[in-house]
Amino acid sequence: MELMEDVRAGDWLLARAGGWAQVDGVAGTGFEAYARILHPVPAWRVDPADTDSWGIPTTVEEGRWRWADVAARTGATMHPLVQWRSLTGGEQDPELPGDWSVQSPEQGLLDTDLLAALTEHLAPATSTPQQLVAGLWTGHGELHHGGVRFVALVTDGEADEQPDTAPVTEHAVPRDVRARALSGPFLDWPGREMLLFSTSARELADPSWPRTARWGWSEEWGAGMTPQLLWPAGHEWALASEIDWDSTIVAGSAELVAAILADPRLEAFPVGPEDALTEDSDLVNGS
Incomplete structure (x- = not known):
């Protein structure tokens, strides 16, 4: 993951932002089909x-x-x-x-092994699998100063006892990423300012990619953050993990969505572009 200076790479999708709280409001209008993947x-x-x-x-x-x-x-x-x-x-x-x-x-976070599984379908569905753009919401606490991380050490009271704690491997969010999260420039997605990063299907196919991503990693807490938006340079599809939703949307061709729906690793359903995914949207089980 490399921080991108030019956020105009997202202008094409921004121009296709649909209705608020709708499927096409997080993944864009004008795609042939849409899949919802439950976290x-x-x-x-x-x-x-x-x-x-x-x-x-x-x-x-x-x-x-x-x-x-x-x-x-x-x-x-x-x-x-x-x-x-x-x-x-x-x-x-x-x-x-x-x-x-x-x-x-989890809201706004698709497990990296499931994202890797998705990549097997996303990569062949674009002419530019090694040229992907990931959008990360700037509101993540990890991107800003002032967060405090602590470990509580507890013993049974013996004076000479040393707490037994495993070492924690982690790396911090780089300064330039923190600075950009504060001052931009951003992709001004409706209600969600985004930083853009370059990535590839090859990178995302490895579930351990957050260890080297330029937005931090903790062995104890895992990825912490994954992309809220993802698309290829060819614009054939878009993936959205809206920060307030507990599911991920993939928009693309009917063939791509059919492959996702058929993958037993994913709990996925077909949805329409104007479907709403709010707490009162479940009219079958009651809100």
Whole structure:
């Protein structure tokens, strides 16, 4: 990822920004087809009979679930405009039968292994797979000074005991990126100022790409930030992970969207350009 000086690379997509809170409002108008990819959720099961010294039940199983796994336990119906709170009965981080709990899906962040899987479809769908542009929202806290990161070290009280902590590997956001996040120039996407970075399908095909991206990395917290916008120099498609949405939109040809919908690694649905994805958009399960 290299910071781009010329933000006019996004003018073509900016000219096609659609309605607010609509699919085409985050990914652009005029594409043949659109796919919505749901961000998966962390899930864990505890053993209530096995607790630590604080009375906290021990986690005995962990995984990454699809929304359909949650729906199977809540009785909700999966459909293209499904919304998380409608799926869970209004709970953000619900507890489910069988001592399972799930955390709400990440907003504005598609897991890098899923982005790598998507790249397998995106790369052949453009004439310029090694010339991609990534847009990063300037409002990420990591891009600005003043954030504080801390680690709490806890012992059982023995005077000579040293806390046992694993080393944390990380690198900071470079100064020039921080400076640009404050002063621009930006791609003035509606309601979302963006920094632009050059990248490639080759880079994004490796899920570990954030380790060398020029917007920081922490081994403990992972990527932290992934692109809110992504497109090729050939303009054949656009990808959008709107910062307030828990799903990613891919806009492009019917053939590209069909390939994404058929990929078993992705929980994806076809959507229309004017479909809204707000909390009250789920008319099947109720808002």
